[in-house]
Amino acid sequence: MVAPASENSGPGRKSLVSAGFSDWTRARELLASPELETLDQQTIVRILADAPDPDQALILFIRLLERAPVLATVLEDPARSRAVARLLGASEALGEFLIRRPDHIDLLVDPADAARTAPVLEPEGLAADTAPLRTLLLEAVGADATAARPVATLRGKEAAAALRIAYRRQLTALAIQDLTSRDPRAAQPAVSAWLADLAGAAIEAGLAASRADAVEQFGQDADRVDLAVIGMGKCGARELNYISDVDVIFVHASSLEDDHHAAAIATALASGISKYTTAAAPEQGLWEIDANLRPEGKDGVLSRTVESHGEYYRRWAHTWEFQALLKARPIAGDPGLGRDYIDAIWPLVWTSSERDGFVSSVQQMRRRVLDNIAHQNRDREIKLGAGGLRDVEFTVQLLQLVHGKTEDSVRVRNTLDAIDALENSSYIGRSDAESFAGAYRYLRLLEHRIQLVHLRRTHLMPDKPHALWVLARAAKGPGEPGPSDAAALTSLWKRTRKGVRSLHEKIFYRPLLSTTAALSADEAKLTPEAVRQRLAALGYQDPAGAVKHIEALSTGVSRRAALQRQLLPVMLGWLANGPNPDGGLLGFRRLSESLGSSPWFLGMLRDSSAAAERLCQILSLSSYISDMLEHLPEAAAWLGRDRELVPMPFETQWQEIQAKMSRHPDPDEAIRQIRLIRQREILRTAIADASGLLDQGTVGRALSDADRAAVLGALHVAENSLFGHPDQRTGLPGGPVGTGTVSNGSNSTGTSTGDGTNTAKSPATVRNVELTDLLVVAMGRQGGREIAYGSDLDVLFVHRPHDGADPEAAQRQAVELSKLVMSLLTRPCRPPVLGERPLVMDADLRPEGKKGPLARSLDSFREYYRRWAEIWEVQALLKARPVAGSAELAEEFTTWADSVRYAGDPGPAALREIRRIKARVEAERLPRGADPARHLKLGRGGLSDVEWLVQTLQLQHAADHPALRTTGTIPALEALVRERILPAEDGEVLDRAWHLATRVRAGNIVWSGKSSDVLPVKRQDLEAIARWCGCELGQAAELEEDYLRSTRQARQVFEKHFYGS
């Protein structure tokens, strides 16, 4: 009677659309199938409107009807037909199961009767007792469920198929209950518990079958070995998914004499189980049984005795293994043995937080959770990443581990139970607990629905709009409110994630303020002891001290205190990410106190959490920067503005210095201002460096520029105080040129910005006539603009008497001027420049060393170098770079220096002499007791090896290769490679070692505030340096190894080219 599909027969498009069909033509064709001949098409369409995916449900319905015509009877009953629509429309896999095994159609057509062998269909539904599952599954393999050690009578693939069919029958019944419940989010915990118990029952049946095999293999002995299966992870905590690996641990006990034999039997029993649950058989497998959480992981024996487990956990286990144990619960096998295991092992979980390394492994775990692991499906992850299920679980477990030591009531396995318990013991606030639990249930519900479709293990949101639409319908009760399309679903999911993310912070960190009056009535209040526990778990060494700082920071009615109450909890977490949380917190307190209520500080706290995070990172890493910040708190304002963290160009600094000098004619005040500018610029560079904004070369140049500006300023102040202001000076022509243009030729900043009204008079100063021009020449690393924090400044003072001046008087004046420059930069100021590291100038590299005159005329230099200079003095000249003084003199000096240093290969005798000196330096200069492998400067493959090699090659080749004419070590090294004087791979080795040593050297001072030329030995120091060098937490040993390797290799290269071995 069925006509071919036509516009007029069967349901119209409108009813199909409103029922949710997407392919109407196809739907109409299907509805016209012969199987539906006797049924009312309109009824079918109406019923299938409850199906999450009506198209899929219709096909499955027809196919199922073909195998089990009795299915037609459900149409008479609204409840049963709804179950059919929900099941077939949400789970293709379970629909296929029924088609494959139509005997189980009773679950749909006669649920009341089916309930006798499917307990979840009892009237109590999900609240029914799960205990019969075990009996049902054991009976499926022909085992006596009342026996102490049930043994299956079915064997092999027959047993496997029977077990799996019985499992899927129960699973189908459960899915029906789940999918038809009006509030599936509320039902989720019960569904998960059923899933866990069903998995336990399946493993029990698998064990019965495995035992039958063992009896055959080992005879009577098999009866003398008991096995218990301990569920771990979600199965242990009764919060399992529809499909997931089942994590287990096996434990055995036996009355056999021979332990090895007993262990062999236990291993056979344990490994046999998965043959029945998972291996190939006529009905497909269930899920993987994963025993890798056992002691020693996949390398460990499969089963152990209770004693052996205990032994392992007491002696060897890692912190994460205890975290895994938190969920352990016997799920199958001998119940007494399972209890023994739990009694022996579970208490250990709660003492694990006393173990060494707990804090650092917690930190690592925390970072793993937060790390958005590069993942192509990251945007679709329900489980991992910020705000995912893992985030909830981790937060809860962490709180359990931290507080479970003293609080018995939080020692529970299940995540939701734990949230309850934590709330009841006031570790989490009531509303936070509710939101957290709600979010968790919702994420789990989504996961369940996604897995139900194909019974595949996945935690990804679907990406096709249709699939999202189906998911939205499946995730709400039939006919209940809730997001019903893809966009609404996605947006609710994203909101939930975001909520979880902020709750994590709120739940873990907020209560750290409990001892203050900062928290509202609704928030969880911790006891002081609990606050200390949490701080200690975060890595604070002195929780009591930290509590005091927290109180000081968050108490009061000021706006600052109010803002700090909001931000401090997260900041405590950020500080804890660094190597020294306690020091960082103290630093923050000091900063906050010295900044008082400056508006931008409050603004930063309020608006720029990125700046606050950066601040915490710096405070926890660097006492050098913290100290400077304390005295220059305004610098904290730069943290939120990267453009403030760009090193100030030398010219700009010089302009500012000139302006200061003109406003502060008193030399003492002028030099104080100059030193303040230097300190500020060093701090700027340090902060930018610590924030990862600068590369190492830029840092070296920025620090060099700051020192140079200060020296230039000091020279001007010195000249002014000796000779008076330039405009009023009398004397010979050729006055000083005051800019950095000596080396780059740009003369834009001119000589002096004096306004003509200058009344600079230092009463104590006698006006002298200017007899000579003085030039300050930087040597060593400052010559190459490659200095580190806290470096001394190696210099030469060069002068040139004015025409007609008495040479001796000019010489005396040059020395006086030089001394004054040196002392201006180091002598105490009033008021003092707090926290300053004065710039110490060192002129010991001058001809004749300390015995020679402090300053020499250029002619005298020429004379000295022509007659007396040794090769190492020529070598030292390679680094010479004029930094302050007359531009003309600078040029003349450079021309002369070039004629000496780039004169051409100094010849074998000179090179031999250089090698000899270097060898002697290696033997003698290293401080007594220092380890050559760890000395950054003079050690094996350290800075000095690289620099000596580069300089020697410069001496030999710079005449023929103008590219080598540079004062910088790294530019010279690069040029040596480009000019093919050094092989590229050797250049790379040297470059690596030099950079690493420089970085560590900077790290030493940044971390401790003290200069040190040795790679630290103490682990905490090394750890901090490792962080400074960009290593991850806990990689101190790696840094050490890396340093020792790099420098060893550098030494090999050095020896090859320098000593020619």
Add this chain to the structure above:
Amino acid sequence: MDRQQEFVLRTIEDRDVRFVRLWFTDVTGTLKSVALAPAEVEGAFAEGLGFDGSSIDGYTRIFESDMLLQPDPSTFQILPWRGEDEPTSRMFCDVLTPDGEPSAADPRQVLRRQLSRAADMGFTFYTHPEIEFYLLQSKDPGPDGQPVPVDQAGYFDHEPGGVATDFRRHAVNMLEAIGISVEFSHHESGPGQNEIDLRYADALQTADNIMTFRTVIKEVAQLQGNYATFMPKPFGQHAGSGMHTHFSLFEGDSNAFFEPSAEFHLSTTGRRFIAGLLHHSMEITAITNQFVNSYKRLWGGGEAPSYVSWGHNNRSALVRVPLYKPDKAGSARVEYRGIDASANPYLTYAVLLAAGLKGIEEEYELPEAAAEDISALTSTERRALGHHSLPGTLHDALRIMEDSEFVAEVLGETVFENFLRNKRQEWDEYRVEVTPYELQRNLGIL
């Protein structure tokens, strides 16, 4: 305090143990021992025992000399040769820095690192050493300046009532009493030379066992009024003492070297492992043969393998694939014959395992097996066939090792440097010795 520690303390009490020795190993594999009074053991468990590492080879230098010994209670044993009068016990120790971190200078740590690398690749590493040694009348040389062996028997000889037979019986009993399983013991080819094979065990346990073994053998010899030596080559004219070791890798229960259908039943993994051993054999010779004297064994003829080669049951090859019954898949293994009896077992097994793993990882090609006796070939023939020589002296071996990034990585920078420093010093001292050979040969004529 954990149960294992309690057990140790209780046993000390019950058995009235008078001394507890804490054992650890220096960079050359010499056993170091500190004796504790029983009352101090509890404190040592809790906080470790501080010691001055500066005097121990390869631990530290003078300026950072404080180290901690952390006794491992699971290695607690009563030392059987001390009898019941004043029972003495021992525990192996982990060496820690003052911060409680594993010391980078601890040879055990070096081996552990390689084992965990193997584990990451899914392998368990088993070793089975055959340790040779000489039993002498005493430590002092005879009238001719040569050591005096206890007998004149030869390979597998049974000497009724012989000193050596008695000795081996005693030694084996003693070893079993201290928990070391012995597979095999027999008389070796040299006079007074013996071999005892230890049962298969994982490499770390084997290395611990070797350390214990050497002590036991020396103690038993002393009890008999004799002297036992593991010196690689105490007699110029007799065979040296080697420590051939059989290696196998297991992946779970299955032997990764075994493949029934392949040549010699040797799997691709096995071939690559051997290729790794051969490829790196020259770099690691300073470790496997660490004394000046070692090279007298290596180049002193006999069966010592001095050329880089492998063969199936070829006793002149450096690496040998022994015969075994094809149905015994589990016993597939390779034997490295270069090691001598005085090697530091921790470092030796670490470098050999690492070499093999590297062969597997980088899929080294295995050269042709050598069928003939390589030492019988002329040097040109050897060159033609591509058999390199192992280094001829400790000096040569050190020079090769110095340039080896591979060895540096396996040992870690600290042990690498300490080892080289120690060995360079040995060579420097040896170099200035005037030997009896020179006197005998030159004094009369020059």
